[in-house]
Amino acid sequence: MTSAADLSPSYDLVVIGGGPAGLAAASLAARVGLSTVLFDENPGVGGQIYRGITSTPIKNGTVLGEEYWAGGALASEAKVSGAAIVTGATVWTLDPSLAVGVSIAGKARLIQARRVIIATGALERPFPIPGWTLPGVMTAGAAQTTLKAQGLVPDGRTVLAGCGPLLWLLAAQLLRAGVKIEAMLDTASRRNWLRALPHLPDFLLSPYWRKGLALLREVKAKVPVIAVDRLSAAGDGKLKEVVYGTGGTEHRLAADLLLLHHGVVPNVNLANATGAAHRWNERQLCFEPVLDDDFTSSVPGIAVAGDGAGIAGGTAAAERGRIAAIAAVRALKPEASVPDPQVVRQKLAREEMGRAFLDILYRPADSFRRPEGDTVVCRCEEVTARQVRAMADTGCEGPNQMKAFLRSGMGPCQGRLCGLTVTELIAEQRGLSPAEVGYYRLRPPVKPITLAELASLPIGEAERKAVER
Amino acid sequence: MRTADVVVIGGGIHGCSTALHLALRGLKPIVVEKDYAGRHASGVNAGGVRQLARHVAEIPLSISSMAIWERIEELVGDDCGFDCHGTVLVAESEEELAGFRARVEDLHLRGFSHEELIGRAELKRLVPAVSDYCPGGVVSRRDGAADPFRTTQAFRRRAVEKGAEVIEGVRVTGLVRAGSVWRVETSDGPIEAPKVVNAAGAWADRIAAMLGEPVPLEVIAPMLMVSSRVPPFIQPVVILRGRKLSFKQLANGTVVIGGGHLATPFRDENRTVLDWSKLTASARTVWELFPVMREATIVRAWAGIEARMIDDIPVVGPSSTSEGVYHQFGFSAHGFQLGPGTGAMMAELIATGATNVPIDGLGIGRFAAR
Amino acid sequence: MFKRLHDTATVTITVDGQPVRARIGDTVAAALLAAGIDHCRTTPVTGAPRAPYCLMGVCFDCLVTIDGVGNRQGCLVPVREGMAVATQIGKREAGR
Numbered sequence: 001m002t003s004a005a006d007l008s009p010s011y012d013l014v015v016i017g018g019g020p021a022g023l024a025a026a027s028l029a030a031r032v033g034l035s036t037v038l039f040d041e042n043p044g045v046g047g048q049i050y051r052g053i054t055s056t057p058i059k060n061g062t063v064l065g066e067e068y069w070a071g072g073a074l075a076s077e078a079k080v081s082g083a084a085i086v087t088g089a090t091v092w093t094l095d096p097s098l099a100v101g102v103s104i105a106g107k108a109r110l111i112q113a114r115r116v117i118i119a120t121g122a123l124e125r126p127f128p129i130p131g132w133t134l135p136g137v138m139t140a141g142a143a144q145t146t147l148k149a150q151g152l153v154p155d156g157r158t159v160l161a162g163c164g165p166l167l168w169l170l171a172a173q174l175l176r177a178g179v180k181i182e183a184m185l186d187t188a189s190r191r192n193w194l195r196a197l198p199h200l201p202d203f204l205l206s207p208y209w210r211k212g213l214a215l216l217r218e219v220k221a222k223v224p225v226i227a228v229d230r231l232s233a234a235g236d237g238k239l240k241e242v243v244y245g246t247g248g249t250e251h252r253l254a255a256d257l258l259l260l261h262h263g264v265v266p267n268v269n270l271a272n273a274t275g276a277a278h279r280w281n282e283r284q285l286c287f288e289p290v291l292d293d294d295f296t297s298s299v300p301g302i303a304v305a306g307d308g309a310g311i312a313g314g315t316a317a318a319e320r321g322r323i324a325a326i327a328a329v330r331a332l333k334p335e336a337s338v339p340d341p342q343v344v345r346q347k348l349a350r351e352e353m354g355r356a357f358l359d360i361l362y363r364p365a366d367s368f369r370r371p372e373g374d375t376v377v378c379r380c381e382e383v384t385a386r387q388v389r390a391m392a393d394t395g396c397e398g399p400n401q402m403k404a405f406l407r408s409g410m411g412p413c414q415g416r417l418c419g420l421t422v423t424e425l426i427a428e429q430r431g432l433s434p435a436e437v438g439y440y441r442l443r444p445p446v447k448p449i450t451l452a453e454l455a456s457l458p459i460g461e462a463e464r465k466a467v468e469r
Numbered sequence: 470m471r472t473a474d475v476v477v478i479g480g481g482i483h484g485c486s487t488a489l490h491l492a493l494r495g496l497k498p499i500v501v502e503k504d505y506a507g508r509h510a511s512g513v514n515a516g517g518v519r520q521l522a523r524h525v526a527e528i529p530l531s532i533s534s535m536a537i538w539e540r541i542e543e544l545v546g547d548d549c550g551f552d553c554h555g556t557v558l559v560a561e562s563e564e565e566l567a568g569f570r571a572r573v574e575d576l577h578l579r580g581f582s583h584e585e586l587i588g589r590a591e592l593k594r595l596v597p598a599v600s601d602y603c604p605g606g607v608v609s610r611r612d613g614a615a616d617p618f619r620t621t622q623a624f625r626r627r628a629v630e631k632g633a634e635v636i637e638g639v640r641v642t643g644l645v646r647a648g649s650v651w652r653v654e655t656s657d658g659p660i661e662a663p664k665v666v667n668a669a670g671a672w673a674d675r676i677a678a679m680l681g682e683p684v685p686l687e688v689i690a691p692m693l694m695v696s697s698r699v700p701p702f703i704q705p706v707v708i709l710r711g712r713k714l715s716f717k718q719l720a721n722g723t724v725v726i727g728g729g730h731l732a733t734p735f736r737d738e739n740r741t742v743l744d745w746s747k748l749t750a751s752a753r754t755v756w757e758l759f760p761v762m763r764e765a766t767i768v769r770a771w772a773g774i775e776a777r778m779i780d781d782i783p784v785v786g787p788s789s790t791s792e793g794v795y796h797q798f799g800f801s802a803h804g805f806q807l808g809p810g811t812g813a814m815m816a817e818l819i820a821t822g823a824t825n826v827p828i829d830g831l832g833i834g835r836f837a838a839r
Numbered sequence: 840m841f842k843r844l845h846d847t848a849t850v851t852i853t854v855d856g857q858p859v860r861a862r863i864g865d866t867v868a869a870a871l872l873a874a875g876i877d878h879c880r881t882t883p884v885t886g887a888p889r890a891p892y893c894l895m896g897v898c899f900d901c902l903v904t905i906d907g908v909g910n911r912q913g914c915l916v917p918v919r920e921g922m923a924v925a926t927q928i929g930k931r932e933a934g935r
Contacts, residue, residue, distance in 0.1 A: 135890035142894035404618035
C-alpha cells in the first residue's frame with residue numbers, strides 16, 4: 001500500500017477519484033509518459049458504478065449485469081498504465097495554484113500538480129422526506145454499494161421508493177440476488193411522460209432504451225409498483241413503517257429497510273472550493289461546473305470530468321475523462337501521440353444521447369425536493385424545512401447567510417446532503433430561481449481532517465526534504 | 470436624487486454600528502454596501518470581544534465599547550451570542566510571563582485595571598485543559614466572545630428599524646463636493662449628504678484616495694479554522710503572543726482556531742487562497758497547548774478580507790483634507806470588539822462636533838507626517 | 840437489515856467491546872450492518888440515533904470511533920483483525 005511518504009512532491013497530473021472518468025484519464029495520461037497519480041478515498045477503485053470491481057465477492061455475472069463487469073477493463077488498464085493508483089487517499093484541498101492536500105492513513109501531504117482532473121463523480125440527490133434520518137432508511141446507492149463490494153444484501157422487509165434508472169437497476173440486481181422486495185413506491189409524476197415525449201426519438205436511438213425496458217419488465221413481474229405522491233418513514237429510533245399515499249389515501253407498510261433514490265447530482269464540493277464557477281442546470285435540477293469543450297473549469301489547469309461535470313452516466317464519464325486527459329497531455333507534452341479527441345467526442349455524444357428523455361421522465365416532483373414543516377433538511381445540524389423557510393421569509397437572501405443563521409451546511413458533510421434543498425427552499429420562499437439564489441460557498445478542507453493530520457503536514461524546507469524520496 | 474444626513478460607506482460591524490447610533494440621535498444615515506452586510510471580516514472573524522492586550526491608543530475606545538457589549542441586547546434586540554468568560558493571554562515561558570508582568574504594571578500606572586496577571590494555579594483553574602508547561606498569563610475577566618455575523622446583522626436590522634437605510638450590492642464609485650454637501654456616486658445613482666463616513670474596511674484606501682488622502686493600507690486575510698462539535702472543555706478565549714493563536718470554544722461545541730496567520734487575499738474578486746503551511750503551524754500550536762484537541766476534526770477553514778495599517782491601530786476621526794468626511798477603518802484584525810463603541814463615538818462626533826472618548830493617536834494625519 | 844450472500848467472515852473486530860465477525864473487504868460500516876447493529880452514533884445536536892445512510896463517503900452518518908480516533912467515516916475504512924470500533928455518542932471526540 002502506498003503511504004503519504006511514498007508520494008513524489010509533484011506530478012504532471014493529479015487525478016482525484018477512481019471511477020470511470022478518473023481511471024480512463026489516468027491511464028491515457030500515464031501511458032504517454034505524464035507522471036500521473038490517482039487518488040481515491042475508497043479502499044478500492046471503480047467509483048460507485050464499478051464499486052469493488054477488483055475485489056467483489058459476487059461471482060455470478062448475471063446479478064450485477066454486464067455493464068458492471070465492463071469496469072474491469074478500465075481498472076486493469078489503469079493498473080498497467082504506469083499511473084500511481086493510491087486508494088484510501090482523501091483529498092481535502094485543492095487550490096488555484098494546483099496544490100493538492102491529501103491524507104493517507106492519518107498522514108497529510110501537499111502535492112504540487114501541473115494539471116488536475118477532478119473526477120469525484122456524483123452523489124444521490126437529497127431526498128428529504130419525514131423520517132429520512134431514521135436508522136433503517138438508506139439510499140438505494142448504499143444498498144448497491146454493499147451488494148457490489150461486500151456481497152451484502154437487504155434482509156427483512158425491504159421497500160424501494162423514488163424514481164430514476166438506478167432505482168430500477170438496483171431492484172433488478174437485488175431480485176437476481178434472491179432478495180424479496182415488498183414494494184416499489186414510484187414517486188415520478190405521471191405528467192413527466194408528456195414533457196419527456198419530444199425527447200423520445202433521441203432516446204430510442206440510444207443504447208439504453210432496450211435495456212431500460214427489459215429492466216422495468218423484470219422488476220414489474222416480481223414487485224408491486226405503486227405510484228405515490230406522499231412518502232414518509234415512521235418509527236421510534238428506527239424504521240417501523242413506510243407511510244405513503246396518493247390524493248386523499250394513506251397506507252402504512254411495515255418495513256425494516258427503506259431504500260430511497262431520486263436521481264444523482266454532481267458532487268461539486270471540491271470544484272466549488274477551488275473557486276471554479278458553477279451554474280444551475282434547470283433540466284437536471286442541480287449545480288454543475290462551467291466547463292469548456294475539454295472539460296476545463298474556470299480555474300486554469302483544473303478540469304472536471306465524469307458525472308461531476310453534469311450527469312451523463314458511467315460510459316460517458318470514461319470518454320469525458322479521456323478528453324480531459326488528452327487536453328492535459330497536449331498542454332504538457334505536445335509531442336506525445338494521443339487519440340483524436342474528435343473521435344472521442346463523437347463516442348461521448350452517442351453516450352449522452354437520450355439523457356434529456358431520462359432527465360425529464362424521472363424529474364423528481366417538487367414536493368419531494370422542497371419539504372415542509374419539521375422535515376429535516378440539514379442532517380448534520382438537524383435544521384428543519386420550517387426553519388429554513390421562516391429564515392428566508394425574514395430576509396435571509398442566500399445559502400451562505402443561512403449557514404450563519406441556522407448552521408445548515410456547517411456540519412461535517414459540508415452541505416452535500418442539504419445544499420440543493422436549501423437553495424430550492426430559499427428560491428421558493430423568495431420567488432427567485434435557484435440560479436439567482438446560488439449555492440453554498442464551500443470551504444476547505446472539503447473532507448474533515450483531524451488536527452493531528454494537519455499538524456503532520458511537512459512544512460518548511462527541511463521537513464519537506466525529509467519526506468521526499 | 471437620494472439625500473441623507475450621513476452616507477456610511479461599508480456595511481460591516483463599524484458601518485452598521487455608526488448607522489444605528491446616528492439613527493438613535495435622530496439623523497438619517499444611508500449605508501452603502503458593495504456586497505451584503507457582514508460579508509467580509511465583520512461576519513467571519515473569530516468573534517473575540519477583548520480588551521486584553523490592546524495598544525494603549527485604542528484602550529479608551531475598547532473600554533467604551535465593552536460597556537455597550539454588556540447591554541448589547543438592550544441596544545440591538547439580540548444577545549448576539551455574547552458570552553462573558555474572560556480572555557486569557559497564556560504565557561508559554563517564564564520569560565514571556567515576565568514581559569506580561571511589566572505590561573500589566575505599566576497599564577496599572579496609566580490607570581487601566583482590566584488586565585490582571587495570573588500564576589500557574591489560577592491559569593489551571595480558568596483553563597484546565599491547557600498544557601502544564603505554561604507558567605501563567607494575563608486575564609481580562611470581563612472579556613468574552615460573540616457571534617460576528619449575527620452581531621453585524623443585529624446592528625444592521627436595528628439601524629433600519631430606527632430609520633437608517635441600508636443599500637446592499639451597491640458600490641461607491643466617486644466622492645465629490647457639491648456646494649455644502651457631498652455627492653456620493655454609486656453604481657445605483659448618486660446620494661447627497663453633508664457628512665460621509667468611510668467604513669469601507671479593506672477597500673477604505675480607495676475611498677480615501679478619492680479625497681486625495683492616500684493611506685498605507687495593507688489588505689490582509691486572517692485565517693480561521695473550526696472543529697466539529699466536541700464536549701465543552703474550555704470557557705474563556707485563549708490567546709498567545711509569542712506564537713499566533715486565538716482559541717475559543719463556542720456554546721455549540723465547535724472550536725474556532727485563529728490568531729492572525731494570513732491567507733492571500735484577492736480583494737477585487739472577494740476571494741482568498743488559504744496557506745496550509747501556516748494552518749499547519751497553527752495546528753501544531755494547538756497540539757502542544759491543548760493536547761485534548763489532537764484527534765478533533767477540522768471541518769472548515771476560511772479567511773475574511775480586511776485592512777491592516779502599518780502601525781496596527783485603526784484610522785478613526787475626521788478626514789484631514791475634506792470637511793464633513795470621517796474615517797473609521799484599518800482595525801488591523803482586532804476591530805470586532807471596537808464596533809459598538811466606535812460607532813457610538815463616531816455618531817457623537819458627527820452630531821455634536823466633539824466626543825468624550827479620547828481618540829488621540831488614531832487620526833489619519835499620522836500618516837501625512839511620515 | 841442485511842445478510843451476507845456468502846458466509847466468508849474471517850476476521851474479528853470488536854464493537855463496543857463485543858466481538859463481531861467480519862470479512863476482509865468489508866468496510867467498518869458494512870461490517871456493522873452485517874452484524875445487525877441498530878445505530879452507530881447519536882447526533883451531537885439532539886442525540887438522535889443514526890446508522891449508515893449513503894455508504895459512499897458523503898453523508899457522514901456512519902461516523903464512529905475507530906481504535907480511539909473519533910469521527911471516522913466507517914464506510915471508507917476497511918476492517919482489520921482486532922480493530923476496536925465504538926459507537927460515537929453525541930459530541931464525543933476531543934480528548935479520547
